[in-house]
Amino acid sequence: MTSKQQQSSPAITLAIAGSEATGGAGAQADLKTFQQLGVFGITALTCIVAFDPKQNWDHRFTPIEPQVIADQLEAIQACYAGQLDTVKLGMMGSPATIDTVATALRAQQWRNIVLDPVLICKGQEPGHALDTDQALKANLLPLATFVTPNHFEAESLSGTTITSVEDLERAARIIHEASGAAVLAKGGVRLAGSEAVDVYHDGTTTEILSAPKIGEVAVSGAGCSLAAAITAELAKGATPLDAARTAKAFVTAGIEHRVASHAPFDALWQGGATA
Numbered sequence: 001m002t003s004k005q006q007q008s009s010p011a012i013t014l015a016i017a018g019s020e021a022t023g024g025a026g027a028q029a030d031l032k033t034f035q036q037l038g039v040f041g042i043t044a045l046t047c048i049v050a051f052d053p054k055q056n057w058d059h060r061f062t063p064i065e066p067q068v069i070a071d072q073l074e075a076i077q078a079c080y081a082g083q084l085d086t087v088k089l090g091m092m093g094s095p096a097t098i099d100t101v102a103t104a105l106r107a108q109q110w111r112n113i114v115l116d117p118v119l120i121c122k123g124q125e126p127g128h129a130l131d132t133d134q135a136l137k138a139n140l141l142p143l144a145t146f147v148t149p150n151h152f153e154a155e156s157l158s159g160t161t162i163t164s165v166e167d168l169e170r171a172a173r174i175i176h177e178a179s180g181a182a183v184l185a186k187g188g189v190r191l192a193g194s195e196a197v198d199v200y201h202d203g204t205t206t207e208i209l210s211a212p213k214i215g216e217v218a219v220s221g222a223g224c225s226l227a228a229a230i231t232a233e234l235a236k237g238a239t240p241l242d243a244a245r246t247a248k249a250f251v252t253a254g255i256e257h258r259v260a261s262h263a264p265f266d267a268l269w270q271g272g273a274t275a
């Protein structure tokens with residue numbers, strides 16, 4: 001490589017995530033976010049989610065065979081050995097997938113492992129994912145350098161109930177102490193008030209990130225895009241706190257420019273920040 005080529009080479013950034021066919025969430029949101037923020041995006045797919053328009057847009061979930069997940073990761077890690085040091089983990093969906101992903105992660109050194117601990121998606125009922133929840137806590141949380149739980153996931157990972165910003169701060173501290181990772185615990189539209197409040201905590205710094213709520217209904221892809229934006233910023237060398245701030249602004253703009261559809265939820269548009 002010439003030095004000119006090296007200078008203009010984008011950071012290589014991997015998302016291990018599920019496909020969400022309508023393009024609002026999952027690997028599609030990750031890739032669009034990576035592109036928008038100027039990193040070279042790659043995905044290894046863990047599952048395919050196809051909402052069911054005949055059944056209230058419920059999730060039809062198809063896991064990808066563990067061997068097929070392992071094959072994708074083998075190709076990616078061999079292809080970018082020595083160049084790939086930043087990964088985002090999205091929807092895993094099963095303990096078997098978590099095992100496969102954890103094994104591949106342990107095969108190399110990472111600078112950044114951003115875990116979006118996806119337990120349920122918009123509109124789904126909580127409580128169906130206990131075994132996945134436990135596998136995630138046991139096998140992925142210890143590897144993470146940055147974790148982005150939403151309200152439900154922060155309650156689950158911290159074992160606390162969250163009804164206020166103070167509760168969210170406490171949960172962020174507990175999750176940091178359990179994992180050693182920087183934590184961005186997201187209140188989103190779940191906490192009362194006119195602001196969408198997230199709490200950043202990394203053991204030394206606590207910062208409340210706040211933006212006026214844009215409606216009271218969660219937008220599809222907000223969580224995925226937030227974690228992907230953090231990942232892209234970390235890949236480019238930002239500090240965890242700066243990555244969180246940039247990602248919050250990116251997602252706020254994407255929600256402002258959201259895309260409506262025939263589904264009962266709008267989708268964040270990653271182009272919102274430059275619209």
Ligand code: PXL
Nearest residue numbers: 018019020025026049091121
């Ligand atoms: O928004 C969480 C999420 C992540 N990944 C996939 C999804 C969803 C929600 O629908 O389908 C693949």
